[in-house]
Amino acid sequence: MRSRYLILFVLFFLHGNLFSQVKREFLFDAFMNGISPLHNGQNMNIWGFQRLLPDSSEKLLPSPTILCELGDTVEITMINNSVEGHTIHLHGLDVDQANDGVPATSFFIQPGSSGTYSFVATHTGNYMYHCHVTSVMHVQLGMYGMLIVESPGGLKELYPGGPSFVKDYSWMGAEIDKSWHDDYTTIGAFTNFFPDFFQISGKGRQRLWEDSALSIYNARVGEPIYLRLMNIGFGIQEYIFPSGLDVKAHMSDGRPLPGVVAIDTLNIYPGERYGLIMRPLQFMQDSIKVNFKNMLRHQVWDSESIPIGVNGIYGISDQNIDEISSIHPNPNDGRFWLKFDQERDWESYSIFDYSGKNLVLNAFLEEPDETGRVPMEFSLPPGSYILILYSKKSFRTEKFIIHNP
Numbered sequence: 524m525r526s527r528y529l530i531l532f533v534l535f536f537l538h539g540n541l542f543s544q545v546k547r548e549f550l551f552d553a554f555m556n557g558i559s560p561l562h563n564g565q566n567m568n569i570w571g572f573q574r575l576l577p578d579s580s581e582k583l584l585p586s587p588t589i590l591c592e593l594g595d596t597v598e599i600t601m602i603n604n605s606v607e608g609h610t611i612h613l614h615g616l617d618v619d620q621a622n623d624g625v626p627a628t629s630f631f632i633q634p635g636s637s638g639t640y641s642f643v644a645t646h647t648g649n650y651m652y653h654c655h656v657t658s659v660m661h662v663q664l665g666m667y668g669m670l671i672v673e674s675p676g677g678l679k680e681l682y683p684g685g686p687s688f689v690k691d692y693s694w695m696g697a698e699i700d701k702s703w704h705d706d707y708t709t710i711g712a713f714t715n716f717f718p719d720f721f722q723i724s725g726k727g728r729q730r731l732w733e734d735s736a737l738s739i740y741n742a743r744v745g746e747p748i749y750l751r752l753m754n755i756g757f758g759i760q761e762y763i764f765p766s767g768l769d770v771k772a773h774m775s776d777g778r779p780l781p782g783v784v785a786i787d788t789l790n791i792y793p794g795e796r797y798g799l800i801m802r803p804l805q806f807m808q809d810s811i812k813v814n815f816k817n818m819l820r821h822q823v824w825d826s827e828s829i830p831i832g833v834n835g836i837y838g839i840s841d842q843n844i845d846e847i848s849s850i851h852p853n854p855n856d857g858r859f860w861l862k863f864d865q866e867r868d869w870e871s872y873s874i875f876d877y878s879g880k881n882l883v884l885n886a887f888l889e890e891p892d893e894t895g896r897v898p899m900e901f902s903l904p905p906g907s908y909i910l911i912l913y914s915k916k917s918f919r920t921e922k923f924i925i926h927n928p
């Protein structure tokens with residue numbers, strides 16, 4: 524009798540562990556009467572999907588991000604309270620045809636009705652969702668959003684076992700032809716597309732610069748930052764990264780790339796998504812330029828810029844200080860020399876106080892003398908300091924002490 528309960532308990536326990544996939548449910552309402560502000564003070568009519576929650580029913584551009592974890596069963600229910608039929612296409616996800624949201628092969632959600640899309644999140648990565656009814660128009664009018672599959676358990680890894688990151692930014696680029704939004708019934712041919720606004724995640728110019736969720740103001744040297752880039756537009760989006768950011772592409776279209784690719788410029792075509800890791804090598808105040816380019820002629824329509832400020836050092840602690848010092852003597856009186864074990868490719872250096880927050884000075888490194896030493900001389904108050912040496916590709920952190928005279 525007792526062993527029977529034990530078997531039941533074991534079966535229950537196993538079942539609970541092997542099949543306890545998390546189910547994530549999203550409830551959306553399709554709308555065609557939203558308004559989104561533009562950077563020039565005008566308002567623009569938008570369509571989209573708003574998340575139905577007791578405390579939130581904002582009509583946003585892009586539509587809310589669908590966030591889930593690897594292994595989740597995701598159910599997205601769309602209630603259509605608008606005056607035209609819509610669907611939700613899950614762009615880049617491995618869903619079955621019935622859940623793909625293409626009207627002819629999947630189901631169509633007519634005004635006044637609802638439908639549910641479901642899928643299992645089988646690959647960590649970056650995806651998109653959008654309406655697939657007269658897609659050119661419905662997407663242009665705003666019926667799109669990001670869909671992000673994260674590593675399980677809140678782990679900040681690009682994919683299980685992949686590179687880790689400290690923080691992440693998600694940028695979804697799109698062009699806007701405002702005349703389509705002013706009156707969608709008078710567009711005529713879809714080739715009459717003359718974009719006059721360019722947006723990163725629904726914002727341009729100062730509205731983008733003022734948004735601390737989109738602009739990077741507090742990056743640190745050495746800090747791994749995950750950039751998710753997605754193109755929901757009709758043209759090419761060319762990202763140009765300033766040097767000294769050390770940007771590497773790790774993922775594309777929801778899969779790890781076969782190899783890691785160092786980049787300074789990246790052209791993203793419509794529908795593509797990239798996962799990049801950026802690890803700043805030096806302090807800077809600069810911007811990442813995004814050129815919006817015409818697919819046909821590759822001419823630049825216009826550009827946006829995303830500010831990037833690097834103003835600290837990531838993870839300063841004794842563990843991060845390189846043990847083999849090139850500073851001799853140490854401690855010193857402000858006069859010392861650098862001597863490097865390996866071939867020297869260090870180009871410049873920064874000195875910080877020991878909090879790592881305050882830059883004391885920033886300069887190019889002089890050529891070594893005939894004995895291979897680089898003499899240094901500073902008149903700094905006694906105390907502990909951090910020296911960071913930069914080459915084109917890497918950096919090295921050391922500490923030194925200036926003693927009392």
Ligand SMILES: [Cu+2]
Pocket residue numbers: 608609610654655656661666
């Ligand atoms: Cu639609």
